[in-house]
Amino acid sequence: MVDDAAHPxxxxxxxxxTSRTWRTAPEIASDVSQLLALGxxxxxxxxxxxxxxxxxxxxxxxxxxxxxxxxxPTGDERWDALLAASIAYMCRQGGHPVPAWTARxxxxxxxxxxxxxxxxxxxxxxxxxxxxxxxxxxxERNFTAA
Numbered sequence: 001m002v003d004d005a006a007h008p009x010x011x012x013x014x015x016x017x018t019s020r021t022w023r024t025a026p027e028i029a030s031d032v033s034q035l036l037a038l039g040x041x042x043x044x045x046x047x048x049x050x051x052x053x054x055x056x057x058x059x060x061x062x063x064x065x066x067x068x069x070x071x072x073p074t075g076d077e078r079w080d081a082l083l084a085a086s087i088a089y090m091c092r093q094g095g096h097p098v099p100a101w102t103a104r105x106x107x108x109x110x111x112x113x114x115x116x117x118x119x120x121x122x123x124x125x126x127x128x129x130x131x132x133x134x135x136x137x138x139x140e141r142n143f144t145a146a
Contacts, residue, residue: 022057022058023051023054024067026069026071027051029071029074029083030072031047032074033074033079036076037075045113045114048082055087064096068087068091070099077107078136081104081107081111082131084104085128085136086130087102089140092130106134107134110136112138114138126140
């Protein structure tokens with residue numbers, strides 16, 4: 001969450017965030033929840049990807065532990081699953097242990113986050129297993145830049 005001046009704010013307390021430059025999984029979930037409540041799925045996806053990509057830059061076990069703390073719900077099961085799969089994927093890519101909370105049941109219906117109607121065949125080919133097993137079709141190239 002950010003305040004009116006775009007300064008990071010702790011999602012649980014509403015107080016200014018610490019000097020760290022990355023968001024924890026609970027903070028990412030809170031940000032996504034707020035954006036979804038506003039009907040802004042594009043920014044929700046951007047915030048989720050920006051937040052999860054920060055995992056690449058964590059340097060200590062304490063940072064990793066704080067980052068992967070179990071998040072609260074976003075208010076939408078699909079987005080909860082997307083966050084879980086994204087963190088599991090980034091953990092595997094970085095050689096980190098995958099948090100147990102990322103293991104989830106598959107969605108009832110397939111989901112294609114973002115605007116991929118014209119290129120669904122490519123997305124199916126490029127979707128990592130962490131997403132496929134949940135019924136989420138999400139191109140791994142989304143994790144190269146957000």
